[in-house]
Amino acid sequence: MFESSVFAKFDTDGYVVVRGLLDVELDIAPVIREYSAVLDRLAGQWLAAGRLTSTYDDLPFCERLLKIVIEAEPAYDQHFDISLPQAGVTDNTPIHNGPAVFNLLRSPRLLDAVEQFVGPEIYSNPVQHTRIKLPEHLLPAPSRTGLTAQVAWHQDLGVVTDDADNTDMLTVWLPITRSTLENGCMAVIPGSHRGDLALHCHSPNPLTINQVCIPESQLTEKSVPLPMDPGDVLFMHRRTQHSGLVNHSDEIRWSFDLRYHPIGQPTGRRWFPGFVARSRSNPPSEQVSPEAWAESWRRVRHELAHSDDVAFNRWKHGDPRCA
Ligand SMILES: O=C(O)CCC(=O)C(=O)O
Ligand SMILES: [Fe+2]
Numbered sequence: 001m002f003e004s005s006v007f008a009k010f011d012t013d014g015y016v017v018v019r020g021l022l023d024v025e026l027d028i029a030p031v032i033r034e035y036s037a038v039l040d041r042l043a044g045q046w047l048a049a050g051r052l053t054s055t056y057d058d059l060p061f062c063e064r065l066l067k068i069v070i071e072a073e074p075a076y077d078q079h080f081d082i083s084l085p086q087a088g089v090t091d092n093t094p095i096h097n098g099p100a101v102f103n104l105l106r107s108p109r110l111l112d113a114v115e116q117f118v119g120p121e122i123y124s125n126p127v128q129h130t131r132i133k134l135p136e137h138l139l140p141a142p143s144r145t146g147l148t149a150q151v152a153w154h155q156d157l158g159v160v161t162d163d164a165d166n167t168d169m170l171t172v173w174l175p176i177t178r179s180t181l182e183n184g185c186m187a188v189i190p191g192s193h194r195g196d197l198a199l200h201c202h203s204p205n206p207l208t209i210n211q212v213c214i215p216e217s218q219l220t221e222k223s224v225p226l227p228m229d230p231g232d233v234l235f236m237h238r239r240t241q242h243s244g245l246v247n248h249s250d251e252i253r254w255s256f257d258l259r260y261h262p263i264g265q266p267t268g269r270r271w272f273p274g275f276v277a278r279s280r281s282n283p284p285s286e287q288v289s290p291e292a293w294a295e296s297w298r299r300v301r302h303e304l305a306h307s308d309d310v311a312f313n314r315w316k317h318g319d320p321r322c323a
Contacts, residue, residue: 014193014240120280126272151244160268201322
């Protein structure tokens with residue numbers, strides 16, 4: 001059980017970092033191994049397509065990815081992400097839903113912690129990503145997205161549809177590599193969760209707190225950067241204002257962001273598949289099969305590929321307030 005100071009910090013500031021919560025060997029190392037295999041496959045394909053001169057298979061994951069992206073300039077983020085994009089999905093849209101990722105989402109260490117925030121009936125919300133960010137000065141333009149570059153100020157409640165306004169959604173952010181002030185750690189505005197949901201606009205990033213409502217200088221002034229090491233976990237309220245800083249370093253900054261809430265509450269992204277991560281009242285309802293989880297994403301991919309694009313958020317393009 002966490003000490004009461006953890007919840008006091010969360011209630012007052014809208015976030016709390018718990019150090020060393022995860023087991024690096026059990027929770028994180030298998031994910032890196034799994035992604036190394038993904039990169040191995042991609043490197044082979046890009047070599048065969050003449051985009052690479054070598055597969056660089058003697059390098060560890062981060063150094064290898066860096067070399068490959070600089071040389072081949074691929075749109076690499078979607079090959080690694082654990083969710084689908086919000087538009088343009090086809091039957092061939094890449095997505096990675098491997099067993100090591102599934103085990104991370106269901107890590108008993110993680111769920112024991114989440115349970116203390118959201119209770120014993122835990123749903124894994126499908127708003128989930130991995131962000132593998134290259135140094136921004138080395139990031140080729142075709143590879144630059146919200147998953148690979150800085151993330152502007154926003155509230156996570158702003159990225160879901162309004163049916164989830166009362167969902168007790170908890171954001172869980174965890175680094176796979178160390179995240180530092182220099183390489184673009186997370187930054188938060190303490191206490192901002194006590195305010196309302198601010199107007200979000202579609203630029204400069206998709207879904208950014210409107211600069212007229214809250215000027216960026218005001219956010220930056222109150223911003224608290226959160227350097228974290230692998231094993232540390234950040235828990236964040238759905239209205240906490242936060243951003244992912246620019247990676248000014250020469251190293252990769254890699255993280256996962258996940259969300260959980262009580263079973264039965266709207267996810268705010270109804271087209272995507274979540275799952276029962278833990279149910280103390282009905283254990284057989286828990287999703288325990290990594291294959292079934294991966295299959296649920298493939299099924300949705302197929303459905304979206306054969307239907308019109310659906311609206312994923314509450315903010316309209318061209319809102320006059322965003323001009
Ligand atoms: O990792 C980042 O840069 C941003 C992540 C984020 O916005 C989140 O976890 O909600
Ligand atoms: Fe966020």
